[in-house]
Every structure is written in structure tokens, then in C-alpha cells.
Amino acid sequence: MMHSKQLQTLIAALTLISLTGCERCNPDSCDPPCDAIATPYALEIPPFFPPMDIPEDNPLTVEGIELGRLLFWEKSLSADGTMSCGSCHLPSAGFADPNQYSTGITGAQGFRNAMAIVNIGWSTSFFWDGRTTSLEEQILEPVSHPDEMALPWDEAVTRLKNAPNAATQTDYPSRFAHAFGPGDITAERTTQAIAQFLRTLISADSKFDQWRRGEATLADDEFAGYEMFLREGGDPEVTPGGQFGGDCFHCHSEAGLQFSDYLFRNNGLDSVFFHDPGLAGVTGNGLDSGRFKTPTLRNVALSAPYMHDGRFQTLEEVIEHYNSGGVPSSTIDPFMKYNSGGLTLSAVQKGNLLAFLNTLTDTAFVSDPRFQDPH
Amino acid sequence: MEKHKNFFTIRLDILALAFLLLVGCRPQPNEQEIPGTIRLEFNLQWNGEDCAVGAVQTDHLGHPVRIDNLQMYIAPIEIRNERGEWFEINDVALLDFGIHGQKITTAANVDTYNAIRFGMGLPAEINTDIDPASYANDHPLSVPGSAGMFWTWSSGYVFVKYEGKFATESGAQLIEPLSYHCGTDESYRTVVFELEDAFAIESQELTAFTIDFNAAGALIGEQDAIDIVEDPVTHNAQGTVLGGRLMDLMDDAWNLTRQ
Secondary structure, three states, X not given: OOOHHHHHHHHHHHHHXXXXXXXXXXXXXXXXXXXXXXXXXXOOOOOOOOOOOOOOXXXXXXXXXXXXXXXXXXXXXXXXOOOOHHHXXXXXXXXXXXXOOOXXXXXXXXXXXXXXXXXXXXXXXXXXXXXXXXXXHHHHHHHHOOOOXXXXXXXXXXXXXXXXXXXXOOOHHHHHHHHHOOOOOOHHHHHHHHHHHHHOOOOOOOHHHHHHOOOOOOOHHHHHHHHHHHOOOOOOOOOOOOOOOXXXXXXXXXXXXOOOOOOEEOOOOXXXXXXXXXXXXXXXXXXXXXXXXXXXXXXXXXXXOEOOOOOEOOHHHHHHHHHHOOOOOOOOOOOOOHHHOOOOOOHHHHHHHHHHHHOOOOHHHHOOHHHOOOO | OHHHHHHHHHHHHHHHHHHHHHHOOOOOOOHHHOOEEXXXXXXXXXXXXXXXXXXXXXXXXXXXXXXXXXXXXXXXXEEEEOOOOEEEEEOOEEEEOOOOOEEEEEEEOXXXXXXXXXXXXXXXXXXXXXXHHHOOOOOOOOOOOOOOOEEEOOOEEEEEEEEEEEOOOOOOOOOEEEEEEEEOHHHOEEEEEEEEEEEEEOOOOEEEEEEEEEHHHHOEOOOOEOOOOOOOEEEHHHOOHHHHHHHHHHHOOEEEEEO
């Protein structure tokens, strides 16, 4: 017969289960899935950053992230085995392409500059025109695009299933099994693994971040540039509320320290948009003509050239463009200042802005060994 | 005997625990206290006619004008019962008039009410000095939730964003920018609907209202009028007079009807 103390212990244990276990005992609601064999990865969210929304069907795991890194740098995912994702997203260039247009395996070029993939786990849309709304979906495109890696996904999956081989030394069947458990290698799992890796590409240790955390001091010109960044543009006599500032913060918002609002704007580069309609090419709405995604400014000093078409080679050119006020059009963003003669920044003010932008460079991020080519 | 008594007591404990395990995970709702539902549907109008963001209208001075983006924080939404007590039914919402018929649906206690009010903008305690990153991403004040509606940590959120293009004369291309960004604690306004006919929230029943916002009313009202050619822009984080005038005009630009 059970002793009274044993029974009381049993009751206490059952009570604890009844109080805490009701919502957790359903295997269908376990996170990660109860049958997963991979090791959950605890993503560290930097100070002042918002939470990252990670898809429930693609939780981060140690094995998944490592597989994603291998795949990101895997050249056999291109038709002729010469290109990987990393070929156009170079760490030294802030995970962007230093060329105006990326060149695919056939020699064909795109018509937009490859976007920097930094802190992309916080982005809510992808590509300059926002044509995909999930990272996993975005990754599908470059592999099979005829002007990029030009490898049909069924062939890509076959190659991964047959590895290791002459083209790659990596035992992908084993890697996928460890990351995702039993089941075939699929395009979906491949994109999931790469997405897991990309969500770990977090830049949060620039000089500005260190200053924000109270660990560093900004030089006078850098701080003056930060203040310019946060000030409204324009002459208050012309623009009520104008502060003769740089007016950068509206679109490159400091909220969450992302330096982008991830919205789509026409920043006054052109007056017509026949060559590249931007967001309008996705929505079909003429009011979206010339609107492109606001890029983050993190590591912007490394990620030249600039704008969706890489037309500017230097940050000085970029600052001068905004200083000019831009080119009028029916969809130009209200934040542009063309109608009031531009921002009228002095040479010193422009220099201060540049100094501030340089504080967003995170050399520890771009040289982080966890993100480099493992092959 | 004493031992037997202890064992009996423990068995009662087990029975009670088993009962708890079977029925205690979730409280059983009391049928008498189930609230009703209230739904507010927001609708964009231009001088009494339904309109859509992106459509070209004509302002009170004959200028062609097109609203491209009209967003607004309202916080909180409250209803008043016949005993004069106000109850919050929604803490903060971001209205985007680019979304046709945006609805706010929430529970409300069973009672009879005779007024509805909401703050236009954000109360001071949630406007500044709160890091947007501290909110869950589905909150309207979070980083993604407030995209394009946040100035800085010190100046807070944009309460109302009223943007578009206009032309200085009829028939001309609409390329002149209209950009009204209103905010700051001083710009917070309260819109109150005093209802002649009280409404009852019935248990498990839906009570719905349509709230029309007259975008033309942001430019002209009984007390004031704004010439968009003379005053096309304000950044009210800097406390401009124009921002306050706009908020006063918009305060009177609402109409509520029972569905």
C-alpha cells in the first residue's frame, strides 16, 4: 500500500501537471514538432531590436542553419556549378553585389542591383518590388531563374540527393535527415534550410549599435550626422516643421534599429517608369509606379552601388541625390523635397551625414566565420 | 482507525483532483455573463460620398486632389453606459483607409450605452519614450505594425498621415505633393458621438456601426479652411500651427450610423 507521504507527493505532482500541462500535452501543438530530431536553436535578439517572426513550420535548428549555410554557398545549385547564392551576396560587400547588375551563369545580366541580405529575418517583403512575402518563397527564385543560377528545382533536388559526388563533397542526404528528420530532400526543405541560415545573418555590432548600448562614443561629426539624419528636411518658411535636416529617418526608420521601414517608395530617381515599374509591376496599380522597397542602411558603406538599379557608385552621390530633392513625378514620395528646392545641405552637413552612415558598418558581422563559405 | 481515516481523506483528495483534471483546465463560461460583440466599420468619404484612396477629388477651392495614403491611430475606443461610466473596448488601432471597410470587432459587456468616443492619435503615455521594439510584431505600435507611422523615440508616432498629390488648376497633372503628418501630444483629439437613441449590447449578439471619415473635411470645416496650394506640407512633430488646425478640422469630420 502506498504511504500517505507518497500519495501526497503523487497528488502534488498531478496537481502541477493539471495546472501547467493542459495546453502542452497535445503533440500537434509542440514547438518544434515532437518528432523532430534536430536541436532547437535559440536566436539571440540584439538590444533594441524587435522580436523576429519565425514561421511555425520552419523553426530554427542548429542542424538546419548549418545545412542552410552549406546550401547558400553550394555552387552545384547552379546549372554549370559555378555560382552559389553567395556569389552575388558577398560578405565583404555587406552580403550584396558590388556590381551594378549581377551576372548569371549564361552571362545574362539582371536589371536590378542584388539587395543586401542583412537582418533580413525582420523584413516582411522581399526583392526590390516586394513580389514575395516570405523568405522561403524568395529563395526559390534565383536558383531556377534563367538569368541567374538557371537550375530547375527538380534537377537541383536530384543533385542534392546524389551527393556527395564529384560536384560536391557534402553528404546532403545525411544533412537533410539530421535537419528535418525522415523524408525526401525537396525544394521546400532546401529553401527552408537556407531561410534558417539567412535569419541568423544579424548585424548588431556597428559603432552606432555600440553607442546605442552605451559602449562607445560617436565623434562630433558622426553625432552631428545622426542629428541631421533625424531632422525634418526643408526650410520652415516653406515647409512647416522643416528643420533644414537630412529627412532620412522617415523611410530609414530607427525603430527597431533596422534603418528601414520596409515600405515601398518612389524616391524621385526618374519621371517615367517604362523600364522598371517597381511595385506597380506586382500590384498592377499605377499609383505604385516607381516605388521600390526601402533598403536598410546597415553596412551601407560596404554595399555600393546604390538604388534599385545600382546607378550611384558612392554614398556622396546618394546624399547629393536627396539633397537635390529628386525628379518630380505623379508618384514621387511626399518626403522628397523637389518642390522646395531640395534639402539645401551644406558641404559640412553632407560630410556629417556621411560620417554617421559610416558608423553603421559592422565589420564583425561581415567577417563572422559562421557566415563564410564552408566548402 | 486513525490510519483508516487518513487514507479516506487522501482518497477524497484524489477524487477532487481527478475532478479538477477532468473539468478544471478551462473555466466553464457562465451563460449569464457572456458579453456581446460590437463592430465598428470605418469608411472613407469625400463630402458625403464613398470614395477610395487613389481617386481624384476636387477640394473646396476647385483643386484636383488625390489622397494616396490616409492612415490614423485611434486610441482608445470607449463606450458609455446610461450610468455615465466609460468602458474601453479597444486600446489602440491603426486605421488604414486604403483598406476598404476596415473593421474593429470587439467584445462588450451586456448593457445599454448612449455614447461612443475614441481618441484621434495616441495618449501621451503610449506616444513617446516607449521603444516600438518592445511590442509584439502584430501590435499596431510595434516596429512592423507602425511602419511609416513612427518618427523617433523622442517625438513618437505620426497620429495622422494624410498624403497625396494635387494640381493647382483643373486639368493639370497631379504632381504637387500634399503631405500632412500630424502628431505630438498636443495634437491628440477626442471624437465623441452622443447618441440620441441608446443602444443595447445583448449577450452573444452583434451590434454594428459605420463610422465615416470625410477626407474633404480635413481641409474645410465650420471654423477653418486650408488652402492646399498655400499649405501643402506639415511635419507636426515640430509642433506647427497647421498640424493643430488639421487635427481640429478632422475632429469634426466624422459621422456615425447604426447598421
